[in-house]
Amino acid sequence: MKLKVKILGIDSGGKPFVFLNNSDADEINVTASERVTLQSKKTISAIVNTSSTIEKGSMGITEEIRKSLSLKHNISIDVEVAPFPKSLQFIRNKLSGKKLLSHEIKEIVQDIVDGNLSETEISAFVTSLHIDKLDLDEATSLSQAMVDTGKILQINKKIIADKHSIGGVPGDKTTLLVIPIIAAEGFTIPKTSSRAITSVAGTADRAEALMPVEFTMKKMMGIIEKANGCIVWGGAIDLAPADDIFVKTEFSLHIDPLLLPSIMSKKKAVGTTHLVVDIPTGRGSKMKTPGEADLLARDIIELGKRLGIHTHCVVTFGDQPIGNAVGPALEAREALEVITNRENIPDLIDKTCNIAGSLFELLGKKNGYALAKKILESGKAEKKLREIIKAQGGNPKIMPEDIPIGKHFYEVRSEKSGQVLWIENRLVVEVGRAAGAPKDKGAGIVFAKKIGDAVKKGDIIYTVYAEKPHKLERAKSALLTQPPIGIGKKTDMLIHMVKESPTVERTFVIDR
């Protein structure tokens, strides 16, 4: 039927919504969240909302639809019930426990990218992948489909190195050190990274305290030509756009069945041939035990094999933050202090050299750890980082003290003597985010004590930084409610008492 276009003037986050009067929807034979096709110069499909505020004979459209069809107010266009998307039948097959075939997964991912599936349908798909799991065949198909529905970086090199962390540990600025170490040795390493979603800082947020990180694909290629490597925000270059949609759903539900396809599709899309994946393991990390981490590593390595990416995994200690600083600017400072050899942060340096070292060995070098350490200590890594900063349009002479951090701070002192028994990553994240990170780049936490350190009553244990006084207050109230550090004697045995049905709060990290 013909309906008159009413431009609502709102966008709906990428989803192609139309608002129909209930009676028109009945006549077309659709209900809310079903699909119609709109025919103007071209034909697109849209998801129906029914609304009593839209007049009979009219149809409200969002900006997404207005732009896609170049529609004007009050013109009439053809609206009909859309043919049933085949992909939905495939999702239903998964819901009834069937394994999905490669072409079925391709169709689902294509329809998700094209906006043809509703929130309800995408959520059911993600939930079914979580509950019924996806096997390695499905993970391979999904990775490939996510590559095929996005852009691809084309660099004319036989070997492309990369590193990735599945995330979960605060303060992990390892990437800022690993990339220049690898690139300094002459390898190409086109690192794309993400911004924080649930954490205090993503690698893109940290890097942005040193240099611009948003580029087009073309500019990214220019940077790599100049510096052998880059550290850019992946969100700007449309690699595996399906993942951005999946991540929203996974974030809502605190599940991440697509972890592996998400990681591997992005590596495949930049042409990675050799990859090291870091799996932080321990209290408050995604993987709680080395056994769990090994099982994940097995799948990552096999998936890499199927996609033509030679992959090793590094299972690392994730019980507490890496280094001392947590927060975009504070972490960038710390990385710069280490790469300029002004500061010795042993855990950060050890992790960096293990990851860079294993990548070197994967690339055919011997004694990778020692090589990485030499490059770091010799100043070659610093030189390379400054080349990358320059190529990305930052100040290549930047020093740690040039990076602005929050002016407002609060020092937390120990109320008793003993030693640091634990640091709860989840609560560190809560305090850091309450202080304003990642939006306020200068907000965060700097630890003066880590697990095992001796503490005297009155010692500073950590300092919270904020850009805005009211956010500092918010952070203070968070850390007072649930202290992120436990100090006591080695023999203190009680974790906590449970006297009634407890509310279980779990860590969930979706940043990847």
Next chain:
Amino acid sequence: MKLKVKILGIDSGGKPFVFLNNSDADEINVTASERVTLQSKKTISAIVNTSSTIEKGSMGITEEIRKSLSLKHNISIDVEVAPFPKSLQFIRNKLSGKKLLSHEIKEIVQDIVDGNLSETEISAFVTSLHIDKLDLDEATSLSQAMVDTGKILQINKKIIADKHSIGGVPGDKTTLLVIPIIAAEGFTIPKTSSRAITSVAGTADRAEALMPVEFTMKKMMGIIEKANGCIVWGGAIDLAPADDIFVKTEFSLHIDPLLLPSIMSKKKAVGTTHLVVDIPTGRGSKMKTPGEADLLARDIIELGKRLGIHTHCVVTFGDQPIGNAVGPALEAREALEVITNRENIPDLIDKTCNIAGSLFELLGKKNGYALAKKILESGKAEKKLREIIKAQGGNPKIMPEDIPIGKHFYEVRSEKSGQVLWIENRLVVEVGRAAGAPKDKGAGIVFAKKIGDAVKKGDIIYTVYAEKPHKLERAKSALLTQPPIGIGKKTDMLIHMVKESPTVERTFVIDR
């Protein structure tokens, strides 16, 4: 933070949506599909959409929110990140395979009814109930929670009878006959029924061809006082409103894990003490085999026991439509012809007497089938139906020919001789809906032949009725593409060939 209200003038089907500028959302620390609290005269929570078309400092609101808070354009109100709904934690527990406790289910259902959970979250919940199943404890809690979050019919009777069909068979007008038979014997039977969602006609649609069916709870009570029974649309009286939300999600996904709680909560909400549930079984029904039907019956009976409803099930033949007529008005005509003893439709009468009879026996009567048949044949059932029609404000003297049916019709004749081998319910539904039903009450199909009937070349097999010529054409094209009736010799063995990966089209009936 304070944001200025912009009234968008659209509603969003009951969901409390706000549209925030991306930068304001960042500042509040929420992303799309998370929740904020809005504080004005009262505090409500709303689901966030981020939009680049909303100015910084402003917030677009839907009609749902405008009405709920009586907001005016351009006034400023407080918007803050909402405390995390506990119910979402419970949904996550189910996603990780945990059985849900009673108070957890109550919280989930309450939040769904209050609009505090997003489409994504509700979909994940429904999907997890489908994949991981819900056990009888969970089904009991869910039924009770759905009763507790809706209205309750309070009739001062010790015994309240009811019948229900899990649906799935076209042409099933049994309820129009069973209710008057039971009420004629002096029992109270407050029947609420649904409109068609995926079928050609729901009981409420059929009944509406005879009398009004939309009433408030109070008016419904008045009708029952007068006539001992009623046949009203359940949607108007807010019994178990959670179910209306679940049904939307189940419909999108073609799954119905909530079938049992949905049925039983509505029975409990009207105070049912004695219930017979019809389980149509066979090709194109929800249950394909008597064994499957028995397993469902076992759960229904046990769930009834836990909710204090004495329940029996009747497993009935569902391979083909019941009687000859399919479509709201055509079915109402057929029911009226049978109850006035003008027509003998043996399968319809047998099914009616089995259901009414088993309900009589459950209520303590002997020889229920014979009693039901006597009431039907004696005219007592007709008298009672006319009392109900009168009490509901219809014309108590209505005769079959007074019910208008579609003026446009198409007779389908057999192209060969043989016998009717099968009737595909799914295709009957497609033809009926293409002809305009349930929206066009006079549209539908009348069968001249049923399974096993001998057919000569040129015989009329069925006639399609429509109110509008273009819908008759649409139905013709549907029945030519996929004929709903198979005619052939008893020895024809081939069902169909499969030469490449087939697209599986399944029957899905959500009407209940």
